[in-house]
Amino acid sequence: MTQVYGQAAVGTTTLVGTEPAPVEVQVDVSSGLPGFSIVGLGDTAVLEARERVRSALRSTGFRFPNARVVVNLAPGPLRKHGTGFDLPIALALLAATAQIPARLWVGRRAVGELSLDGTVRPVPGMLAHALGARRDRVVLLGPLESSHLAAGLPGLEYRGVSSLGRLRVEEPSCGVGSSRPHTGPDPDLAEVTGLDTARRALEIAAAGGLNLLLIGPPGSGKTMLARRLGPILPPLEGEERIETALVHSVAGLDEAPALSGRRPFRAPHHSASLAGLVGGGSPPRPGEVSLAHNGVLFLDEFPEFAPSVLQSLRQPMEDGWVTLVRAEGRLRFPARFTLIAAANPCPCGYLGDPVKVCRCPEAAVQRYQGRIGGPLMDRIDMAVSVERIDPAALVHYSPAEPSARVRERVCAARQHARGAGRPLAARMGGAELLAGCRLDARTRQTLGDLGRQSHLSGRAVTRLMRVARTIADLEGSAVVTVDHVIEASAFRREDLR
Amino acid sequence: MNAPARWCLQRGEDGYPFEFEDLPDPPELLYGYGDPDLLGGGLAVIGSRRATPYGLACSRRFSGWAASNGIPVVSGAAIGCDLESHRAALAVDGPTVAVLPCGADVDYPRRASATLSEMRRRGVVISEAPWGTDPKRWSFVRRNRLIAALSRAVLVVEAGLPSGTFTTADHALDIGRQVFAVPGSILAPECRGSNRLIRQGAPPITDVAELAQELGYEAQADVPAHSTDRLLTALTATPMRPDDIARAFDLDIVQTIRTLGTLESLGHLARYPDGRYGALPR
Incomplete structure (x- = not known):
């Protein structure tokens, strides 16, 4: 030839x-x-x-x-x-x-x-x-x-x-495959009984896109709760769906769950490196924060993460983007996520436990809690303590509400905020919040009193209002009332540990 | 601002508190700031470091009364009940004495440094350790005997088990000082130590009038406000979590959170660091 x-x-x-x-x-x-x-x-x-x-x-x-x-x-x-x-x-x-x-x-x-x-x-x-x-x-x-x-x-x-x-x-045929369904059912909130306060906090966090800190001893259900935030959020739609699937695809992961509307849940281990969390390497790969885009980033054992790694989350949390600067140029990966951080109350985890005695020296407790209050704390809107429930008592509790019902309320709340022309509470700044809350004199007074009583900083008051605005949205209320502010104050993280 | 004057007294020297002679091993040298005449005859108000809002409120209440009646409030400046006692005394401009496990010029614990420098000017800060000494593990227990010696009575406001406050109570009993304890909920682990003291014979102190009477002062019996709120009554007995309260009273969780928040904003309740709510003494 x-x-x-x-x-x-x-x-x-x-x-x-x-x-x-x-x-x-x-x-x-x-x-x-x-x-x-x-x-x-x-x-x-x-x-x-x-x-x-x-x-x-x-x-x-x-x-x-x-x-x-x-x-x-x-x-x-x-x-x-x-x-x-x-x-x-x-x-x-x-x-x-x-x-x-x-x-x-x-x-x-x-x-x-x-x-x-x-x-x-x-x-x-x-x-x-x-x-x-x-x-x-x-x-x-x-x-x-x-x-x-x-x-x-x-x-x-x-x-x-x-x-x-x-x-x-032959000339290759036009391939029109059907989109593959994602595998496995979503974890359901109906499986979480007895943690009513924490459930309520999760619902508020979902409605406002707010970042949440869970504090409790090992085995109290912090991870269980975090996994159930995604399913009570409205499913991914339109652009969001593509954006999220794109990041997963580029990282070599299955993009089918995101394409079918499931919000990503990422739970990197606390030994995660900086490049692993925010992205990097050659060729640059999206990190966990980008894989959690439009979904949930769960940082268990929050104080055990290296402070420099946590510090690197600040920029993406502010802009919703990770920017990597390399010799070849600048790269951007999207990174807009809801953060759920979980921490033990002390290094051994049993501080304040009704049964097990905490054996940590006071100085170690202080150091540990100092780390919780470290770099990212001003980005966390609310905190709730999660108790270890006596398994024997569980059988006496009435069955808990399933995720589907909670999601209806969350969607209605988001719809209410959209209808009033407001963005998600998580994205609202101080001045915008003040206008969006439409506080009357009495509520203003209460907010001031709370701030003085608990020695809240200006930022803390802004966080409080963000939570209060979301609670009002859940009730379909145009104005934020005293009740909303009072409830929001129960989720302030200032003196919780 | 001038640094406050400091002094060093030898045993037997003029101003050295004769109360230390009750101890089997009085310090040979005493270092300190402030007026040495305030040493002796005080009221020791002590409690755990990991104090609950209840313990802190009790510290404030009893120390405030003692200091405003001219009784020096003696304590160890530790985080928690001790520090709260000193602060309450300073707040009413009354006498207060800190006995440190380190040199009297050392700010230990660090978080107490503001209160300590205030006390070096307006109160008394002493130690048997030379200037600049860092605290040692054993020096905490040793210093407790000095707290006991400088007081006519020791009041334990809140102590768990095990607790360092027991060594102070033991020293006090050894040298013939009274020991009182503030009772707490039988369900609260934070109060197990102070409740045990009562069982072992320490008279319980439930209000200022009782303390005054024990110390030979006159005071009006303060009648605790009777609460009509069943939630508040329940939380007076034992601190609880919102989840448990909602179940116990068959309330909606949102309603419970709001009611607790309202009571907290009124100053009737405090949220504990572990998320429980407890009643505050009024």
Whole structure:
């Protein structure tokens, strides 16, 4: 067989953070010493495409040219990473050697990793690549497995292909998979009996998007409560859904739960590093705060986190974004989440427990509580103490309300706030709150008295009003009354430990 | 501002409190600030470091009465009941004496430094440890004998089990000082120690008049306001969590939280650091 020489190009995208940047894969097959080189600032994974592409072509019955093969990834200065270049390189190579018709690939993009047997596999960030294709109005060819993405993104033209070999026989079909349902039922609040005050705090936190601190001994149900915040929030909708799924996709996690509207719940261990929590690495990967975008970030054993790590949460909590500055430029990952922090009352956890005796020295207790009151405390709107319940007494409690009923109230409260033209209470500043609360003279008086009595700072009063505004929303009340302020004060964290 | 004058007294020297001679091992040297004439014949008001609002309120009440009647309030400046006692005495401009486990010029505990410097100017701060000495583990127990010796009576306002206040009470009994205790709820672990003292024979002190009578003063019996609020009555007996209160009274949790909050804002209740609510003495 005679060797065919030629050139061809196929489009693809590489990820810069969550942004898909268009890249053109150009292949030149020419006479010369046989070889296969890839230029254009690819990382190791990109360079290893040579071996995968070579084997995949052979396994699927194509010929690998016995010629000089140069692959260029344009634009040159942009760093490229990942294994998604396998498929476009293979396609360009086949087009250049006239093994498939080149005209098919004009104005189309391909993303996918190749197995040695020619199977096309998904890569992290398929959703981002798909969004890029939709944005640029081009057809995307990718792994068949990712076809469900097309169902969630109207306007996207996606062709799923299972193996490179399929391209010999047919034009890949339009893959319209159904979106996969997420697995497992949500944890339900009906399983939490006896912790009525904490349940109420959780409901308020959900309605206002407020950050909550849970304090209680080990085994009192702090984690159980935190897991149940997500399901009482309204499900993800529209843009939120895509944003959250995008971060998960880029991180190489399953994006299906987010696409089906489930809010993420992230619970990093307290040994988490700075890069793990806020994102980083090379190529930069979203951290836990971004994976919790539009969902819940749960920090158990809050005082055990390194202070520098907690400090790094401040900026995302203020802006709703993580900004990473790297030599190649600045990257942004979204990070708007509700924080639930949990802490023991003392290092051993049994301070104030009616049965078990706390054996911590006073100085150790002070140090521990000093850490609770550390870097992030001014970002936490409310606190509630959670008691360890005697399991024998549990059977006497009346069954608790299920999540669905609580969620109805939460949604109604959020609707009420929206109807009055107010954002979530969590996002309201001091002046905005003062206007939004519409306090009468008596309520003003009560607020002042409370502030003096408990030595509250200005910030603490703002937090109090945020909580009070949310309680009023739960009641569907346009004005914040004395009752609301009084109840809010029960969740102030100033003197709780 | 000038630093307050400090002194050092040798045993037997003019101004050295003769009450220390009741001890089997009086200090040879005494270091301090303030008027040495205030040493002796005081009322020791002591209690646990992890005081509840109840313990703190009792400290305030009894120390305030003693100091305003010219009885020096003696204590150890520890966080909790001790510090609250000193502060209550300073608040009524009455005499108060802190006996430190470290040098009298050392601010220990650190959080008491503001009160201590106030006391070096307006009260008395003493120690048997030389200037600049840091506290040692054993020096706390040793200093307790001095607190006992400088008082005509020791009042334990709140103590759990085990508690350092017992060594003070033991020293007091050894050298013939009276020991009184403020009773607390039998259900509260924070009061187990002070209740045990009562069982062991310490007269209970339930109001200022009783204390006054025991110390040979006259005072009007203060009749505690009788509460008509059943919730308040329940919390007077024992501090409870909102969850338990709601169940006990068959109330809605939101209503319970609001009622508790209202009573707290009126000063009838206090929220404990562990989330329970307890009645405050009125």
